[in-house]
Amino acid sequence: MLRADELRVSFDGAEALAGVDIAVAEGDRLAVLGPSGSGKSTLLRALAGLEPLRAGRITVDGVDVTTLPAHRRGVGLMLQEGALFPHLDVAGNVGFGLRVAGLVRSEREEGVAEALALVGLEGMDRRSVATLSGGERQRVALARALAPRPRVLLLDEPLGSLDGPLRERLLDELCELFDRLRLTLVHVTHDVGEAFAIGDRIAVMREGRIVQESTPDELWARPVDAWVARFLGLVNLRENGTLVRPEAVRLTPGEGATVVSARRRGATVRLRVRLDDGEELETVAATLEHPAPGERVAVEVDPAGIVRLGADPG
């Protein structure tokens, strides 16, 4: 469906994309995960036709769109802060793509109502965008991107400007909606949870390259290197190139290690212990009771929780 080969983009001589390949099948969802500056937004803009390529090829449904300008690619884009048109009301925003496509008024109204219904904003047509809440803004932006029925939807940190519970709730809604519509999409984020929630596949980007692309389970099970592992939030990296998952570390009363810290995070408690040989490990406990800092404990590691990393290219 959407394919990109060997994309290269550079700014003032510095490579922002250093040869990126992706392929997304019809109805598939690719999450692109990476820290800021990794080139993930540039990748998205290149796919949308907003960033000129130095080299590479992009096809949609087998048709080469590399040289097509953005407005003729039929690709939808939703941006981090929504980028709603401040001079138009909600209906004007959502109907923008339909209007420039030349649809007549009645068709436009139908399309707008449909798109607003999808995001749960029925009846908000005439609201000024300045009066919308953060969550509403993002929903309008999504409805706007969906209204012209793009072949591929690109999302650039769509929840980046939201926080806390609102973010969680909207994420759930998005997943549900995407499941229902079976959209083909590329979703860019720096948030690991978001990538795992959305993506059928996850591509991890670092310094203009994709360093690992796999299913969420594979990625979680076998990060390709220490950098990826750290980025995923996996701790307990060992000198010998293995990694111990926190959930595989079990603490029992006994000897061998000292608890350094214990911090409750809602349902779980994160504990840090120092082994007598100096190594530190992190673990989580889902229990109400847990050892206090300073307490002596015995450490047990479930062998299934030990992961061997691929060779670190750095």
Added chain:
Amino acid sequence: MRAIVIGLLIAAVAGCGGEQAAPRQVVLVTHDSFAVSKPVLRAFERTSGFTLRILQTGDAGAALNRALLTAGTPEGDVFFGVDNNLLSRALGEDLFEPYESPALDRIDPQYVLDDEHRVTPVDHGEVCVNVDRAAFATEPAPTSFEQLALPRHRGRLVVENPATSTPGLAFLLATIAHFGEDGWQSYWRALRENDVLVVDGWEEAYTQRFSGAGGSNGDRPIVVSYASSPPAEVIFAGKALEEAPTAVIASTCFRQVELAGVLRGARNPEGARALLDFMLGERFQRDVPASMFVFPVREGTPLPPAFERFAVVPERPLELPPAEIGENRDRWIGEWTDVVLR
């Protein structure tokens, strides 16, 4: 920065202070074209004991109007710059106090226009048609009013609007003096047919539209200007010239006499009279040609070399009696506007 601001403050305070305690200051109110060389100015201050301040308040018309506006509570002591063509307006508004200067005995009596001596002549400068000699290198230049209306001079003449410009008014009066009350309108109709260009002021006509002026990009080789314009071109050429780049059509010259008077309500009438005496004296009169490009009215005043060589002083310039001008000026200007601009 701070030093500059403080300096300015001090200068301003000093300036204001001088204003209040100023029994020894004479203020000359005049138009933008007034000029005098510094040594002459200093000479007045030295011999009279007064300090002289010069206030330039616009072109000749604007300066006169501003003076009329403040008649009775004037901005200065002496007004210089009313000419014979606008004289009736100034006298009508009672702008001046009479003063008969003892220096008048050396002044050519033909320039003394007011028997009550409310105004005193200071200089005369004839308004004449000027031609760009370079443009007439291969064909004869026009020599009379009539020739200006010939087809071969089509699109060549630029004149000033008599409603807004003193040389423009002088040129209109010249055509009236030459063609008479019955003939001048048909002459102007012919000029209009011949694509005469009318502009508001002398500056635009001469420095922008006339091709003969130094530094000008104009394309009109014939212009209404002054008899003294050719020597001015030589003096301000920025280099030595053997001959003037422009010439005067002597038969078109109309007399313009510039007059000065003591302003009614002047704070320093004594100083004003001293200044008038000085302006008629030899020192000032000798300075008049090179500074203001007009001619002295004091008999026997020598002219600078450039004037001797390049200026044409017409023997018998065209004239109209000031009373007749005063009576008819506004009507003539109205009729001219109808003929030429409407």
Added chain:
Amino acid sequence: MCLPAAFLALFFAYPLAAILARGLGDGLPWDVLGSRSTLGVLWFTAWQAAVSTAATVLLGLPLAWAIARLDFPGRSLVRALVLVPFVLPTVVVAAAFLALLPDGAERGLVAILAAHVFFNLAVVVRIVGSFWGRLDSGLWDAAATLGASPVQRLRRVTLPLLAPALAAAGTLVFLFCFTSFGVILLLGGPTYATLETEIYRSAARLFDLRAAAALSLLQLAAVGSLLALAALVERRLGGAVPLAGERDVVRRPRGRERLGLAAALTGAAVGLGLPLAALVERSLATPDGYGLGFYRALGEETAVLLVAPWHAVVNSVLYALAATAVALVVGGLAAAAIARRRAAWLDALVMLPLGASAVMLGFGFVIAFDEPPLDVRGSPWLVPVAQALVAAPFVVRIVAPALRSIDERLHEAAAVLGASPARIRRELDLPLVLRALGVAAGFAFAISLGEFGATVFVARSDWPTVPVAIFRFLGRPGALNAGQAAALAVVLMVLTAAAVLAADRIAVRRGAL
């Protein structure tokens, strides 16, 4: 609020009222107001202003875009140079312009329009440009991916978004063209008359004070309604657009943007650069070939001025510094009052001097201040006062938005901490608006440097400013005088550019006017 109001009452309203009262002693002259020729003049005034404004906006937009959104070498220089024509006196540019325009029957009108564009381009480029530069570029990305072609993006996104800035800039340009004086007089000739030139002609040349006063009233009424309308439009359009703040959104041009940039810069070079270059060329073209002769002559005594021309440069700088100080105090205090939305009338009053005829105000000065203790005629202080009248509206326009943008919560926070209102103003507002004040100072300085219409009426002959000196030189025949006028004009140009560049440096990412 009291100080600026008193300043304007004393130095604007009072003298203007005095001269109007003198002219209208016999009641309102309905015959003048209703005459065909007055209606004709009014029509031409409005018509040429509308066409000039449209042309200025149209030609200014590409340059505004280039400066606002693209990063290219020389960008800040172009930004500053665009402003130079705006503050150059008309007398200077008229000569250069006449030389450049092709001959033809419509020369007068074409010259007027071209000169209006030349003078006012800066207003569009700076106001629209600074607004444009702060808009989120994501809006255009979104529009493109929604299928909008470049033309549709311009029509449906860019222009509607820029509407408030376009309205603000358009109003100012229209105002300047509506009250245009030197351009009409010097380039139009007697066939073209605007209200302003007719007022001048009536007052200064025909001495028909009655007609001049009637036309002045008409012009004030027209300008007043225009300002009211503009305020209405501004209120309707303003506030709708959240700006990206101080983030710099410029980036290197790419693809077709390079062509656009090249076109915009070429247009600027031809439209703005050529007349300025013609001026420089003139100042160097001595009768003995190219050289610095005219500049050297600026140091020597001349019969044209009472002082050597270089004195005029010193005078101009000193006057402009004083005028800047006055304009900052008056305009800054007015802006403070206006920003707190307590004095809409003050806003209009500050702007009104831009719509008043300089000659009538000048005449007003000489009859209003003719008796002690108010006889300040001839005082050197009148020059900075007159210049400040012209510069203050710009100070208000720059400082008021900066003050408005200060978050009210900062005030509340400070008040909760026990700070008195005066202290809040000093310790909170002042540092926050200092940068805006810096920009305003540069602007006021440049405007005061170039001010001519009012200055010529109050400047003492022994203390001429540069524009006044240029005017005097242009009033004399001879290549030396024309050359010295051009040389002084170039000096003025350089001083102006330096002032603007310095102000810009203060305001690098501030994006004020």
